[in-house]
Amino acid sequence: MMLDLRPGSVVCESGTGSGSVSHAIIRTVAPTGHLHTVEFHQQRAEKAREEFREHHLSRWVTVRNQDVCRSGFGVSHVADAVFLDIPSPWEAVGHAWDALKVEGGRFCSFSPCIEQVQRTCQALAARGFSELSTVEVLPQVYSVRTVSLPPPDLGAAPGPDAGPFRSGAPMKEAVAPRLDLRTQPIRPDASCRIAGTTGPWTTGTKDECVATPTGCKKGHLSPGPEGEVGGESMSNCVPEL
CATH class of the missing domain: 3.40.50.150 (Vaccinia Virus protein VP39)
Structure with a gap:
């Protein structure tokens, strides 16, 4: 973000x-x-x-x-x-x-x-x-619980390194299996403080940086007998339109 x-x-x-x-x-x-x-x-x-x-x-x-x-x-x-x-x-x-x-x-x-x-x-x-x-x-207080999430779809093209993701595959096809509550019960919410x-x-x-005939707003100057300001010239500045 x-x-x-x-x-x-x-x-x-x-x-x-x-x-x-x-x-x-x-x-x-x-x-x-x-x-x-x-x-x-x-x-x-x-x-x-x-x-x-x-x-x-x-x-x-x-x-x-x-x-x-x-x-x-x-x-x-x-x-x-x-x-x-x-x-x-x-x-x-x-x-x-x-x-x-x-x-x-x-x-x-x-x-x-x-x-x-x-x-x-x-x-x-x-x-x-x-x-x-x-x-x-x-540090903040968190509510900890177990959830089932689908694997991310990175949109990889088919290839030897494409992994488990297929380009354009609907997300619903990659959804992880639902938890079997008979063998994997969801833990009750528990508040805990993360120390640190x-x-x-x-x-x-x-x-x-926008280049002008006299310089740019960052103070860079065109190469000349006086050298460069701040160790940089306008060679990497964006030309003024």
Whole structure:
């Protein structure tokens, strides 16, 4: 929701970790979108790549084993959104800007410590991101019960990696069998409190750069004897119509 994702979106993510967020992103952007996920630890990257294959999701995700703060996401100007869950997200803000499309995109970072949030917001503002916002996630009371849900229809085309989903198949054909209450009774509702620390989510927006004869609204200038402003020229700005 914070990243405005939809089917067809291209997303860059780091770190991959257990891949739980990656799976959620893939289900959101499929069948025409793609996820580029970067994991620093080699073993975690290999494990995530293996699980994506087992779950027949490989066609929608590219896993890279590298340091996103030093090497970036491995792509430039293709992403609609960037999500970070790393110890020092402020060090990857520049790479996030480069990965996002020239016409703009959304940024989101999860950090458990307010000091991380402060440094990330400073880096985002310095880089030119706008609409900066931080939302604190607090523990809530949940009602726990067992339900039967259909498997997701990702609209995959027929193929060796298509998995259990068929393109255009009606959802009713994929509905899971009903529970046999004689052997699998539904548990009664039970309220429980999920313990844990708060988790601030910081978001920002990369605005579109529009090139004009004298410069763009981000302060980038045409290459000239005086050099470039902010280390960037207007080569990646959208021409003014």
